[in-house]
Amino acid sequence: MTATDQPILEIDDLSISFFTRDGEIPAVMNFSARVMPGQALGLVGESGCGKSTVALGVMQDLGTNGRVTGGAIRFRGRDLTQMTPKELRAIRGSEIAMIYQEPMASLNPAMRIEQQLIEVPMIHEGLGRAEARARALELVGDVRLPDPERILRAYPHQLSGGQQQRIVIAMALMSKPALLILDEPTTALDVTVEAAVIDLLRELGTKYGTSMLFISHNLGLVLETCDQICVMYSGEAVERGQIADVFDKMRHPYTQALFRSIPLPGANKESRPLVPIPGNFPLPHERPPGCNFGPRCDYFAEGRCDASKIAMDRVPDEALHESRCLRWDEIDWDAPPQTAVHKPKTEIGEVVLEVRDLQKYYEVSSGALGGGAARVVKANESLSFVAHESETLAIVGESGCGKSTLAKVLMGLEVATRGGVAMAGQEIADTPIQSRGTKTIADLQMIFQNPFDTLNPSMTIGRQIIRALEIFGVGRTGAERRERMLELLDLVKLPRAFAARKPRQLSGGQKQRVGIARAFAGDARIVIADEPVSALDVSVQAAVSDLLMDIQREKKTTLLFISHDLSIVRYLADRVLVMYLGHVVEIGTTEQIFAPPYHPYTEALLSAVPIADTSIKKKHIVLEGEVPSAMDPPPGCPFQTRCRWKSKVPGNRCETELPPLRTLATGHQSLCWLDEAERAVMEPVIQTAAP
Amino acid sequence: MLRFIAGRLATMLLTALCLTLVVFFLTNLAPSLERVAKTQIGARVSDAEVESWLNRNGYGGPMLARYGEWLGVMPGWTSAAEDGGLAAGRCLGDTAAEAGAPRYCGVLQGDWGTSTVFRDEVATIIARSLALTGKLMLWVLVVMVPGALVIGVLSGMREGSRTDRGLSTLSILSTATPEYVSGVVFIAVFASSAVGLRWFNGSATSAMEQATFTNFTLPVMTIALYGMGYIARMTRASMAEVMTSQYIRTARLKGVSFRALVLRHALRNALIAPFTVIMLQIPWILNGVVIVETLFNYKGFGWTLVQAASNNDIELLLGVSVVSVIVVLLTQLISDLGYVYLNPRIRIS
Amino acid sequence: MDPLTWTGALGTVLNPLLLLCTCAFAIAALAATLLGLRAAPARAGSAAALAGPGGAPGAARLAVRLTFWAIVAVLVAYLVGGLVTPYGTGGILGCLSRRFLPVWIALAASFGLSIAFKRRLGLYGKLFDSTIGMIGFALVMFWVYTALFTGLFGWIVTQDPLTTLSGLKNKVPGTPIPGATGPWSHYLLGGDNLARDVFSRMVAGSWIVVQIAPLATLFAFMVGITLGLPAGFYGGRLDTLLSFLANLILAFPVILLFYLLVTPEMVASGVPAWMAVVLFLFPILFVVVLLNARLYTRPLRRTLWVGAALLGLGWLYLSMISQAGTPIAFLPEDLDLFDVPGGILVVFVSVVFVNAPTVFRIVRGLAMDIKTRDYVAAARTRGEGAWYIMLWEILPNARGPLIVDFCLRIGYTTILLGTLGFFGLGLPPDSPDWGSTINLGRRLLSIYPHAALVPAFALLSLVLGLNLLADGLREESLRD
Secondary structure: OOHHHOOOEEEEEEEEEEEEOOEEEEEEEEEEEEEOOOOEEEEEOOOOOOHHHHHHHHHOOOOOOEEEEEEEEEEOOEEHHHOOHHHHHHHEOOOEEEEOOOHHHHOOOOOOHHHHHHHHHHHHOOOOHHHHHHHHHHHHHHOOOOOHHHHHHOOHHHOOHHHHHHHHHHHHHOOOOOEEEEEOOOOOOOHHHHHHHHHHHHHHHHHHOOEEEEEEOOHHHHHHHOOEEEEEEOOEEEEEEEHHHHHHOOOOHHHHHHHHHOOOOOOEOOOEOOOOOOOOOOOHHHOOOOOOOHHHOOOOOOOOOOOOOOOOEEOOOOOOOEEOOOOOOOOOOOOOOOOOOOOOOOOOOOEEEEEEEEEEEEEEEOOOOOOOOEEEEEEEEEEEEEEEOOOEEEEEOOOOOOHHHHHHHHHOOOOOOEEEEEEOOEEOOOOOHHHOOHHHHHHEEEEOOOOOOOOOOOOOHHHHHHHHHHHOOOOOOHHHHHHHHHHHHHHOOOOHHHHHOOHHHOOHHHHHHHHHHHHOOOOOOEEEEEOOOOOOOHHHHHHHHHHHHHHHHHHOOEEEEEEOOHHHHHHHOOEEEEEEOOEEEEEEEHHHHOOOOOOHHHHHHHHHOOOOOOOEEEOOOOOOOOOOOOOOOOOOOOOOOOOOOHHHOHHHHHHHOOOOEEEEEOOEEEEOOOOHHHHHOOOOOEEEOOO | OHHHHHHHHHHHHHHHHHHHHHHHHHHOOHHHHHHHHHHHHOOOOOHHHHHHHHHHOOOOOOHHHHHHHHHOOOOOOEEEOOOOOEEEEOOOOOOOOOOOOOOOOOHHHOOOOEOOOOOOEHHHHHHHHHHHHHHHHHHHHHHHHHHHHHHHHHHHHOOOOHHHHHHHHHHHHHHOOOHHHHHHHHHHHHHOOOOOOOOOOOOOHHHHOOOOHHHHHHHHHHHHHHHHHHHHHHHHHHHHHHHOOHHHHHHHHOOOOHHHHHHHHHHHHHHHHHHHHHHHHHHHHHHHHHHHHHHOOOOOHHHHHHHHHHOOOHHHHHHHHHHHHHHHHHHHHHHHHHHHHHOHHHHOO | OOOOOOOHHHHHHHHHHHHHHHHHHHHHHHHHHHHHHHHHHHHHOHHHHHHOOOHHHHHHHHHHHHHHHHHHHHHHHHHHHHHHOOOOOOHHHHHHHHHOHHHHHHHHHHHHHHHHOHHHOHHHHHHHHOHHHHHHHHHHHHHHHHHHHHHHHOOOOOOOOOOOOOOOOOOOOOEEOOOOOOOOOEEOOOEOOOOOEHHHHHHHHHHHHHHHHHHHHHHHHHHHHHHHHHHHHHOHHHHHHHHHHHHHHHOOOHHHHHHHHOOHHHHHHOHHHHHHHHHOHHHHHHHHHHHHHHHOOOHHHHHHHHHHHHHHHHHHHHHHHOOOOOOOOOOOHHHOOOOOOHHHHHHHHHHHHHHHHHHHHHHHHHHHHHOOOHHHHHHHHOOOOHHHHHHHHHHHHHHHHHHHHHHHHHHHHHHHHHHHHHOOOOOOOOOOOHHHHHHHHHOOOOOOOHHHHHHHHHHHHHHHHHHHHHHHHHHHHHOO
8 A cells, every 4th residue: 555545634433512501412423534645525515514513623623612522533644633732733734724714704804914824834844934935925926816025915804805715725825734624615705706716726736736625515616626525414424425426326315305406507497496305404403313314305214214323335336435325225316306297487577677777876985084085886887677577587796796786776775876767667766765655665575685684583473574564554453464474474385383483493494485475475576586595505595496486476576586696597587687897797588698699707607607517518717806896997898807808809999988788689788899700709608518 | 094183183172162161051050159159258148249249250241251261262251349440350360450461361371260279270280180190090000901901811812711710700890899899998908997907008198299009009909900800801802702713713723822822813803992991991090080089088180170079169170171071082082093003904994 | 785796606616617618728729729730731632631630630629619618508507597596696697697588588589480480581591500690690689689678668677777876886796785675686787977777777778779770770771772773773964963972971070970960059950850851751752662663553553552651651750850849840749749859860860861871882883783684674675664673673682782781780870879979979968878878987997997898898799799690691692
């Protein structure tokens, strides 16, 4: 056996528990995994499945309540659980480094970047300040940050989120560790920035020969970065193996259910709907006997699956493929999902919302110390579009593109600077919410992004819905409203008993359903859904988005679906509107948007979205630079600073003149100077390889 | 930055103006003036006599006008003597009409007026008492701030540990002990001639000339103790919060030792909040100063305040309030500036 | 009658025992500290730390714990001994313990009930999971019960707190009353310089504090909330103006303010009474807006509730402020429910006035934080009025920090009341409140310390209890 065959990290039968006032809570049970030199292991699972706890266990940083209750974590053959703090300190940062989800939070706000970087080799390798600084400069260059000297002198808050995450990566690599643990390293970043960071990680991983333990909830990202994968569910590893094996020949029902619930390019809301996983994720103290996934599993066999704990079982003939399922060799894995009957396609109706030349500027006073000239944030620049009855119009863009401002203006929380909004023929752009009639307010409602924030924590669910009914003037007596409230709970498929519960007793998905019920309390005709599923776990996402679609079919609602996630947009939307820096850069039907000719920005966005399908070939486009500030937008085309097609337009036009919103086909418009010939050569970004 | 300071100074001026106006109003209400008159000319006088005394001594005019006189934007009052000449006036000396006396003599001209109790220039009294209180405050800060910070950092760096619990209990105890309680207990224990230890002096009068360990310890400790617990608790909360933050975890997982973690990574971030607290604490210390100076008979600013207030010595009270307002607002300004300095997130933007 | 000693006959047994336990505790503590220092580097490993310390350091720590509980047991024995033995056997401590018997019973009952139902009592129930919180609660409730039993039934006091008995001037604790026989014929905690019973004055003083401090704090909260919510919610000019005013009051040294407001001349001028007219309006405003915002969708019910609130509170308000013979006599004498003496009123008003700006700042900060939440946005998008959002969406979710601050602030108000008494402001000079008693006692402090020390410790323990209670609440509300 040669040295390279030795795993860098070997986790063997690891169990971790947290000890609280209510007793022991097992977070990880009998977990085993291996990371080979130079390879990357992906750890996937929904929130609460224990994947981050595994990472902290490897770092031996479980806090005062956490404790390893069994098993071993061997790093290069030495058991980390048996080390003294001193030995651990010597390994942390030099041989194992960790990168977290929130780059801003993981950098010390009161220290310059330089101090934070050079400290690592100074502690571990005894390097002098000058040498360490030289290495920091080199690494800052390596993570492709412009002007490393300036960056080193900066404080963290002076950098953008993407730059901060690059610094965190540089910091992790300062002492050339053998193992890098990444805990959702890109979740807080925009898609295009995420794509660039992932690209960088892959490149540096190869360059420095670093092994990686990559923790993510996003199967697509894991496919792009890892060699092996381990799927976790409720504290246990349920399946592990080579990426290709697990993705194409999964042998655990949970893995299968997970793949069926995420919107892959083939999915379609009418003919091939997503299959949500029934039931709820079990909390640690209510795990069922036997298989944890049993109660939610389609293949559950009573008396067998709930009899006793189930061990990992080897799938023969495949390298390292294991599954924690008793019935893995009995199940027909290729059978198509048993879905309900095909749902009828909704008939798109009349125009119900018309936005004309909408513009919204904010004045902000600059500088925290007060004073200073007021500056103008150009959040929205002349937006024009229409939305029809029972249509889903997706509004897509990254943070800062002005999509939330648009929602606020439509809702009347802000008043437009210029332009008009007509809802069913009534002008509402200049009417703040206080001056709108009850009918107008009830017709135009909103669903919010964060399920943990959307409900008032100190009021019962029923009370909150009844309040909305009272405000909208639904029902004449208390009893009538109560009845209507219970019907609304039925509508969103929640048990009626939930009316008496407080929000904290509900899961994220359930809270989001209550939010939906509240929005439909006054029979809303137009509902603005601001990233309604992005904060939910994948298995819940499918259920909530299907619910929205069902309600839409029943009530002929117009849905303005704000999102940054193109996968779900492709699945749900009838038409798509792409925004960048306050402009509509492209608008068209879903088919038009997802096929060439693209707007250059749409093209980059499409390429950036990770797709969890091994048969998909994606074109690789990485956007350089940052989104410009809305206070100081570039002249000409808003996207010109990052556009890879700019050179194809003659005469520097992109940098001087704002392009017109050209109509490319019926209903398809694009804000671009590219002429027809150039557009014709565009290739599709996503291609399905021949099966 | 300059703009900011200028803005703050303007606010300060406005605040001082408003506050002196309020003080002026409250001290010049009819019953208070009557009491002033009675203390000057005797308690058993008729209302008419009081009235005429007030008129003769410049208390007769409308309140706003008299406030203007005190401020120095209105001409000082004069009253005619029986023979028609000037008998007395705000800007005249005690004795007789002097030629060439200025028309305006208020705060703006540097004239703070005269104290009716001490029969001395207000400016002199305040300067003298401020110097004494300054000495007291200096020692209080020297004892209180480092002590509180050390206690706070020690208990905050390992939240929930035995050290933490012990020190936190002490801090709570000290915040629950107002100066008049701790002062009384200290005197009873350390200075009582009946049962006490007789280590220290129960009076600080002699400390006005020469402060020694014996006569100054008790007043200093009494004031310091009450503020100390509060600052320590703030520091502890701030330190504990910083120690659980993500960047401390990052640093720990970089292999930084606990010592360096606390000193280099945590301390600066943890001190931002207590710094503001220390500065905002100074008005409260002022409060303690009043109690302690009364209790230990130390004739500083607080003692002067009590004397002025209990005798309705209008001009002295006004002077005292201007000074204390300025002290309070200056500390607020320093606290804001220090906050900005300590916090690069605000400093560079 | 013989004078009482501190521990009486019980002391002959218990005193040596206490001494023994204390010495043992000191030795054990010293040993544990020394051994702990030496052992510290060895028990650093995470695995080793889990195993728990064994050997000599472990034994020392065990000894510390045992001796500590032994001391507590002896101390309890003093109290229980006083309860079960005849009057006088337990000495002063025993007599005190016996005198507080109703309080012990009430405390035991409240603890028993609360612990039995703690899972159903929300945040209050969680308090009984925290040792600190329980100690705080016990101290606070001790004084609350003492005050209630004294004020309502006249139970705890042994003598009239205002009567002077000749020959007992500045007498030490345990001095018998000349000529009196039978139980309770001692000045248990001695006499003050006017020959009044220190113990009875201390107990009677608690009634004054418990009457004023929570109520004044409540009013300060009403004012602070009613002004702080709109300041934080709307921001802009309104916020600038209100914050300026709050800072204006905060920039005033509290004592100067008291000296300006709480003087007989000031009461005579009527300014505090007018301030009361304004300040006491806030609770009515608060309740009416609260009800109206919630019920305006159902007009009938709204009219009923708001009407009832206006009538009830309005009457209380008018009774409170109107006072025959002053310019503020709005209410005919027959309808005036009660009169608040001018001195108390002015104390009340100034305490509210001093506290309100701080509450304002806290509420403003919380409102600014909570108004960015989605549920507030949701309320706005369904067209709720601003006051509904402030009072029903923001305020209930700010209750955690506010409850904690409320406890702390009652303590602070108690200190302020003491300060007023200490400077002889407001309350009548012979009032038994703790501040005034300390002030009287401090004159002869170096010769007869008991007259000042007793109220000082009473005040200290109440404020300490409130602070511990707040700490326990804060800790428990932060958990899960």
